[in-house]
Amino acid sequence: MSNQLTVRPLDLKAATQTMSNRVYIFDTTLRDGEQSPGCSMTVPEKTRMAHKLVDLGVDILEAGFPIASDGDFEAVDAISREFPWVTVAALGRACTLDVERAAQSLKHARRPRIHTFIATSDIHLKHKLKKSRQQVLDEATAAVELAREHVDDVEFSAEDGARTDAGFLEEISKAVVAAGARTVNIPDTVGYSAPREYAEIIGRVVKALGDSAIVSVHCHDDLGLAVPNSLAAVEAGARQIECTINGIGERAGNCSLEEVVMVMKTRNDLYPYSTGINTEHLYSASELLSSMITFGPQPNKAIVGRNAFAHEAGIHQDGYLKEKSTYEIIDPKSVGVPEGKLVLGKHSGRHALHKRCEDLGFSLTKSALDSLYHRFTALADRKKGVMDEEIIALIGEREAKHAVGD
Numbered sequence: 001m002s003n004q005l006t007v008r009p010l011d012l013k014a015a016t017q018t019m020s021n022r023v024y025i026f027d028t029t030l031r032d033g034e035q036s037p038g039c040s041m042t043v044p045e046k047t048r049m050a051h052k053l054v055d056l057g058v059d060i061l062e063a064g065f066p067i068a069s070d071g072d073f074e075a076v077d078a079i080s081r082e083f084p085w086v087t088v089a090a091l092g093r094a095c096t097l098d099v100e101r102a103a104q105s106l107k108h109a110r111r112p113r114i115h116t117f118i119a120t121s122d123i124h125l126k127h128k129l130k131k132s133r134q135q136v137l138d139e140a141t142a143a144v145e146l147a148r149e150h151v152d153d154v155e156f157s158a159e160d161g162a163r164t165d166a167g168f169l170e171e172i173s174k175a176v177v178a179a180g181a182r183t184v185n186i187p188d189t190v191g192y193s194a195p196r197e198y199a200e201i202i203g204r205v206v207k208a209l210g211d212s213a214i215v216s217v218h219c220h221d222d223l224g225l226a227v228p229n230s231l232a233a234v235e236a237g238a239r240q241i242e243c244t245i246n247g248i249g250e251r252a253g254n255c256s257l258e259e260v261v262m263v264m265k266t267r268n269d270l271y272p273y274s275t276g277i278n279t280e281h282l283y284s285a286s287e288l289l290s291s292m293i294t295f296g297p298q299p300n301k302a303i304v305g306r307n308a309f310a311h312e313a314g315i316h317q318d319g320y321l322k323e324k325s326t327y328e329i330i331d332p333k334s335v336g337v338p339e340g341k342l343v344l345g346k347h348s349g350r351h352a353l354h355k356r357c358e359d360l361g362f363s364l365t366k367s368a369l370d371s372l373y374h375r376f377t378a379l380a381d382r383k384k385g386v387m388d389e390e391i392i393a394l395i396g397e398r399e400a401k402h403a404v405g406d
């Protein structure tokens with residue numbers, strides 16, 4: 001349990017200064033994401049999504065949980081055949097049946113990864129598994145050894161890791177690495193941790209494992225901290241982030257791939273890490289996923305939401321039209337959004353309206369613009385936004401009036 005953690009201050013700088021700054025992106029859209037409500041995908045849909053994730057440049061593509069369903073097995077198999085050069089991961093609990101099934105589903109992958117997990121927190125041991133720490137440790141190492149008989153690349157996850165006793169977490173991490181795991185994932189399965197605490201947990205495991213394994217993070221967004229927790233973990237020495245497109249996943253979802261990647265890219269001065277992500281595919285990846293599941297990102301979602309690059313307030317629009325960098329920190333094109341949008345509404349000013357009229361092919365005198373602006377704000381007051389057609393109609397109305405007056 002978290003309140004039993006003995007948190008000792010850790011010299012993160014000393015622990016991480018010799019490490020590479022390359023952070024691996026482990027995409028679990030097709031596994032953790034797909035297993036959440038409204039997100040089921042068929043095998044052909046998963047294969048299409050996998051194609052996009054490959055274009056995007058994810059390092060590891062978790063394609064399913066093969067023991068869970070035949071569909072999951074087929075998805076891992078299909079993706080392994082179609083994209084043999086990609087590291088494809090299959091999930092399985094730390095038991096023979098699951099590990100064997102995962103291995104079988106990866107038969108055609110050239111770079112297969114078996115990802116096996118067991119819960120390690122006392123709360124899960126007591127109420128869910130009804131097992132002792134020793135039993136869990138033995139089952140974890142046995143599963144990793146079995147997985148290593150099939151593949152070289154084995155990842156172990158300590159489920160509910162963020163609420164696991166720090167000493168036990170260190171012990172099991174060392175044991176699975178000795179058994180052959182190359183990646184040790186410490187998930188915040190229930191989205192309970194916070195950046196400072198999570199950094200301490202991760203830092204301690206990083207220090208214990210040294211360069212014998214990559215430490216990975218897998219954060220849930222129950223408190224809206226999945227992205228900040230993942231970044232804090234990277235600062236503490238984690239070098240793999242598990243994440244999903246649009247942040248889909250169990251309950252409130254996983255760490256959003258597009259957000260965590262764009263923080264490291266946009267604020268590289270603060271987060272001097274690199275990924276292999278081709279960011280100009282982010283928006284289309286988000287759109288493709290939205291077209292296959294039952295919901296898209298909320299309009300105000302960072303990076304990929306409909307309003308992420310839309311400016312409505314008059315002061316903002318005026319500044320944006322003079323120099324984009326006044327209100328835009330990311331070039332929309334860098335994430336595959338054609339360009340920033342000015343939304344014309346009741347908060348818009350003359351400058352934006354004038355620009356839109358010009359874009360629509362109308363050149364107005366100052367007095368014509370003043371008169372149009374007056375009628376525009378009257379209309380905008382009654383509406384959530386004004387469409388281009390309505391602006392054209394307003395211009396037309398004035399011309400009609402003049403014709404009558406003449």
Ligand code: MN
Pocket residue numbers: 032189218220249250
């Ligand atoms: Mn999860």
